[in-house]
Each structure stands twice: as C-alpha cells, then as structure tokens.
Amino acid sequence: MTIEQSPAPSDVADVYDGIGQIYGSAWGPNYHYGYWDDADDTSSIEVATDRLTDMMISGLDVRPGQRVLDVGCGIGHPALRLVRTGDVDVVGISVSHVQVAQANELAAAAGLAEKAKFQFTDAMDMPFPDGSFDAAWAFESMWHMPDRGQVLSEIARVLRPGGHLAIVDVIERGPVSPEGRKVLDHVCENYAVKSLGTVDEYRTALAANGFVDVEIRDISDNCNRTLAVMADAVETKYDELAALVGEEQATSLLAFMRLSAVTPEQGYLYLAAVRA
Template structure:
C-alpha cells in the first residue's frame, strides 16, 4: 500500500490553524468524531457530533458551579455546550493561539464569557494550582501529546480528589496488519499525532497516575464512519483545500480519509475515571 502525501506540519497548532480551518468550514463547529447508534442510524454529522459531546458531558457528572478543565479545547464548541447543559465554569486550554482567540470570541457572542474562558497553555506543564478543578476532559487531544503519561499526571495534579475525568480519543486496535500499520504510521507522520495508544496502555497510564473507577468503551463501530462523512464534506470545499496544498495533495488527503474510515486498526475509545 502506498500513500502519497507530503508530511503536514509537525506542530499541532499549524495543523489546526491550516487544514483544520478548512475542515471546520466544511464540517461545522465540532472538530471531532461523531457517534451513531448503529448502521441504521442516519443522523446528520451535527447530531452525531453533539451526541458524542453529550456522552462526554454525562461522563463528567459535573454539578452547577463546578470548575471544569478542557484539555485541548479547540474553538470551544463542546465546552460551551457543557456550560449550557451543566451550568459549570470551564477553562479551556490549547497550543493554538488562533483557536484560543476564536473560542473566546464564540463565548462572548454566546453571552457565556463569564462562564467559559480559553487560554494558551501547554497541557504538559500547566500553571494551575493543585486541586483547582472539579472535573476535566480531553476531547481528541491526547493523541497529540508528546507524553500522554505526563499530561495525565498534570490532570491528576490539578483535579481535586474525587474529581472526574472523561477522555475521547483515536486509538490503535490490534492485532495490526502490515497494511494497517501503514495507515497508522501515516496518521502520526502527517497530522501532528505523537502516538496512538491502545486500551491497555490507557489502563496502565491511568492507574499509574492515581485514577480509579476506570471505565473504557471501544466505540469504534459507532464512530468509524466519521472520516468518510468528513471526506464528503471536505469535497465541498475542495477549491480551498487545493489552494492550500495543491491538487495532488488534496486528492491524496481525501483518499486517505476514506481509507482510514475502513481501517479496523484505527479505532476510538470513550473513557471515564475518578481521581483517587
């Protein structure tokens, strides 16, 4: 199997500030996977992505007035849904100045700037005091982290004892075929992905950082169509994509998205845990 595509920027911010903006204009405000109940569920991507956000909200079980950390906040759409749903205070962090600025703009436009704030912060070295949050989530941000264990350590530090954690993440599912390995490696090399964890690795790292009551669900079957649907959406913005990366690269990128959607070794998990 050959995948012809030059490496995208290795910096996470460059990926989301460049191609990510094209995805956003085609995809909508939720820069994440969707969740479909089964093969007969024909929900729109807006419904499917909101459904996954609602799963994350449910997993946090945050109470009104509590303080929640959003690790890798993007432009803040899920965080604003969390504020509206649970009446909490959210602090979102990102390594993209563009996304932080846009997230704060959206919070202001929604009249929620007093409840949701976003700032430029490295998740591996946060300046927040110990035990300063009641809950935290990482919504498709962990696969970008250079050291997942360090991020979990930092999250554990800033969570109060008993604080809840929810994570949604793209993962590696084994056994991995040679063809699957090509796809997984391509993801890491081209989209500022540091590594794709396995479910077992998540269990080990969560335990090592003081998390208990860990519940992990492999929801690959419910989310795998996301990339195929996204490819169709991005096709509608193909001219913008071509202007950014060229015709050949645009074709390769779209072909790869569709290939990823049918690669079983690329999966998706949803987990919740409690800070001991």
Template sequence: MSLGQAPAPNDVAGFYDGIGQVLNTVWGPNLHYGYWENDADDTSIEEATHRLTDLMISGLAPRAGGRVLDIGCGIGNPALRLVGARDVNVVGITVSHVQVAQAEERAAQAGLSDRATFQFADAMDMPFPDASFDGAWALESMLHMPDRGKVLAEAARVIRPGGRLAIADIIERGPVSPEGRVVLDHICETYKVRSLGTMDEYRETLSANGFVDVEIRDISDNVSRTGAILADVVETVRDKLVAQAGEEQVTSLIDFMRRAAATPENGYLFLTAVRA
C-alpha cells in the same frame, strides 16, 4: 509502545491554524467525530457530533457549580455545550492562539464569557494550582500531545480528589496488519501525531497517576462512518485545500479518510476515571 509522543506543540498549532481552519468552515464548529447508535441510525453529522459531546458530558457528570478543565479545547464549541447543559464553569486550554481568539469570540456571542474562558497553555505544564478543578476532559486532543503521560500526570495534579476525568481519543487496535499500519502511519503524519495509544496503555498510565474506577469503552463501530462523511465534505473545498497544501497532499488526505473509516485497526475509545 510508549505514551511518550512528538511532534512539538507548534506543529499541532500549525495544523489547526492552517488546514484546520478550512475544515472548520465546512464541517462546522464541532471538528470531531460523530456518534451513531448502529448502522441503521441515520442521524445527521451535526447531531452525531453533538451526541459525542453529550456522551462526554454524561461521563464527566459534573456537579453544579463545579470548575471543569477542557484539555485541548479547540474553538470552544464542546465547552460551550457543556456550560449550556450544566451549571459549571469551564477553562479551556490550547496551544493555538488562533483557537483561543475564536473560542473567546464564540463565548462572547453566546453570552457565556463569564462561565467559559480560554487561554494559551501547554497541557504538559499547566499553569494551575494543585486540585484547582473539579473535573477535566480531553475530546480528541490527547493524540496530539507530545507526551500523553505527562498530560495525564498534570491532569491528576490539577483535579481534586474525587474529581472525574473523561477522554475520547483515536487509538490503535491490534493486532495491526501491514495494510492497517499504512493507514495508521498516514493518520499520524497528516494529523501531527507520532503514534497512537492503546486501551491497555491508557489503563496502565491512568492507574500509575492515581486514577481509579477506570472505565474504557471501545466505540470504534459507533464513530467509524465519520471519516467517509468528512471525505465527502472535504471534496467540496478541494480547491481551497490544494491552495494551502498542494494537490498530492489533498488527494492523499481524502483517499486515506475513506480508507481509515474502513480500517479496523483505526480505533476509538471513550473512558472515564476518578482521581483518587
């Protein structure tokens, strides 16, 4: 399976400008997975999503005064948490003009506009000079990229030698059963993804683009309950979603959220690497 992907950036922007906006209102500003230590961990979803962001911050290990690129920044909350936790400057990029405006507003409200900026940009063709960032991360954005290989090549270009890269991403874990394939295909259709990557593909593509010291962790078990919790939350705004997407699509979305949470082939990785 290739890292080359579709759909087009406009499709991804349309998803987050539509249904994604409704999900933001009920899920909160961290529209990403949560992280729990084990089955006995009763941490709230709010704290669990912060915990995943903190894992990214720890993996990135940015130096004081550094400049960090947020690839697929969404509405900017993880970037602002990074800026608040470390003495760094962040530039976030997204293909959604709506998300750019929302991220800029959040930065202004937090008094961090001087250290966190956001702009419309294609991650496969970044408008930045070579070696212009001390590090970069992609938090649940790589699965949407039309060509993940190009994104990693661009990341290698704009990160200075010795700079770090951190990625958290939904992946495919094999071997995939027929039942698992149904769930994975539905994830791709619903969330505007052509196919999901694998741990081996990431390792190979990172190496091919000049990244070394690659460390990849399968944290699927730590994040899997997110889907079931999100399904419960989405039930509370069913009417709003039905008005946008129709009853059949919303029912299918909720059902597959629950199925995906229990599907072992629906995996999740956290990785770090260093630009050679």
C-alpha cells in the same frame, strides 16, 4: 508507529490553523468525531457530534457551579454546550492562538464569556494550582501529546480528589496488518501525532497516575463513520484544500480519510475515570 520527533505545540497549531480551518468549515464547530447508534442511524453531523459531547458530559458527572478543565478546547463548542447543560465554569486550553481567539469570541457572542474562558496553554505543563478543578475532559487532544502519561499526571495534579475525567481519543487496535500500518503512519505524519494510544496503554497510565473506577469503551463501530462523512464534507472544499497543500497532497489526504473509515486498526475510545 511512532514518529521520530514529538510534535511541538507549534506543529499541532499548524495543523489546526492550516488544514484544520478548512476541515472545520466543512465539518462544523465540533472538532471531534460523531457518534451514531447503529448502521441505520441517519443522524446529521451536528446531531452525531453533539451526541458524543453529551456522552462526555455524562462522564463528567458535574454539579452546577463546579469548575471544569477542557484539555484541547478547539474553538470551544463542546465547552459552551457543557456550560449551558451543567451550569458550570470552564477553562479551555489549546496550543493554537487562533483557536483560543475564536473560542473566546464564540463565548462572548453566546453571552457566556464569564462562564467559559479559553487560554493558550500546553497540557504537558499547566500553570494551574493543585486540586483547582472538579472535573476535566479531553476530546481528541491526547493523540497529539508527546507524552500521554505526563499529561495524565498533570490532569491528576490539577483535579481535586474525587474529580471526574472523561476522554475520547483515536487509538491503535492490534494486531496491525501492513495495510493498517500504512494508514496509521499517514495519520501520525499528517496530523501532528507522535503515536496513537491503545486501550492497554491507557489502562496502565491511568492506574499509574492514581485514577480509579476506570470505564473504557471501544466505540469505534459507532464513531468511525465520521471519517467517511468527513471526507465527503471536506471534498466540497477541495479547491481550498488544494490551494493550501497542493493537488497531490489534497487528494492523498482525502483518500486516506476514506481508507481510515474502513481500517479496523484505527479505532476510537471513550473512557471515564475518577481521581482517587
């Protein structure tokens, strides 16, 4: 599904500054999915979300002192983990002023304000010079982008040749049944998403923008548990959610979250690539 109009940066910010704050208070500081090894893995949300961050850190293959771009930084939790693990410098961008302020506060509180800096910037049009980053990652920000090809072109421009890119994103997996379409449409309409990408679309857009050594993994089986666990967590904040969006919408958001967890057409992808 493609919604008629591309979400504006302010539409994305409204999601994160509205229901996103409630989801975050229930889910934790990593605004992304968790990764569980298999059905028997009983890892907590914190462990599972940090595990996904660690997978992304491996994908970046960074060295101490390098400069990394975080496209869609949330409140900066993954970036701070990257700084601590890799001893790199990170510039994180978001279209939510609220998130940028929270991320800079978190960095200062962790004593990492010199190593991790967050700013309001639209990934569709970045102010950074060509070749000014050694690596870049994007956790679940690409699904919001009006034009993923343009963002990949911008990332390719600001990465130096040989720089690594890692992405995780919610995707559409075909063929899509009418029931599946209903769930995917709900995602687009309620989370400021123009359309969900597909593995084929990513392969084509990466090649068109000069990325090589592309590795794409469908990790839906490891990650889709997130939606059920998140629904349980957010349900504990039901009153806050209902106060914000109304009872009917709060109930619908939770019901669709649980449905998404068992909808095979809603998938999750990990990719790593190198700027040629």
